Amino acid sequence: MPAxxxxxxxxxxxxxxxxxxxxxxxxxxxxxxxxxxxLGVLFDAVKAPSRLVHAAVDSSERSAVAVVLGQLGGPVIWAPSTWYAILVPAGTAADWDSPHAAAMGHGTYLTVPRLDRVEPPGIHWAVPPAHARTLCSPVAVAQLLDLGHQSQGLSR
Known part of the structure; x- marks a missing residue:
């Protein structure tokens, strides 16, 4: 079987x-x-509005957004035109302090596409998981959301 x-x-x-x-x-x-x-068992998720992520990237073009989201270190799901679910370590939601997006943890659930769903239509992986247990950095996620907020000309 191939690796x-x-x-x-x-x-x-x-x-x-x-x-x-x-x-x-x-x-x-x-x-x-x-x-x-x-959520809350193996990973939590930060549910970020698409407009905020696109403002941070200064683009809504899928490949440009995927490059920037790939720098967060882990998998990201996209429900086009609405939200990105950025997978972060379990327990992140309990300490999440960014006002720009909700963190979801224990007691919540997330819709997760098949691994081969990497483009529209519908919910798909903007950044598919590269390895089991590899998740996005919560600090990097908060920084991206802050950048998106600032790019929209809004104060914290």
Whole structure:
């Protein structure tokens, strides 16, 4: 089996293990649907408005946004025209202090697309996971959101 297939399998298993019923997540992905995964176990998510991310990047062009989001260090999901879900370490939501986006943790859930969903239409990976357990830096996420806020000419 090629190395990429093993890595992908490890990522899928890791993502699915965030829920009480990993088989359900696998079934959803196999049927082409996104899975609903629990946050606060393996990872939290910062749900950032698309307009704020695009202001920080100074572009709404997918490839330009993906390059900048890739510098955050981990996976990012995009629901076009509405929000980005930036995956950060579990526990981040408890200490999150950026006023520009909500951090979601324990007791919340996130819609997560199949690994091969990397373009529209619909919810997809703006930055797919490269490895299991590799997540975005909360500090870098907060800095990106601050930049987007400042780029819109708004004060903190």
């Amino acid at each position: 990429g297939v093993n890595a992908e399998t490890a990522i899928v298993r890791w993502l699915a293990s965030s829920t009480r019923d990993p088989k359900s997540a696998h079934r959803d992905w196999e049927d082409g649907r996104p899975a609903i995964l629990a």
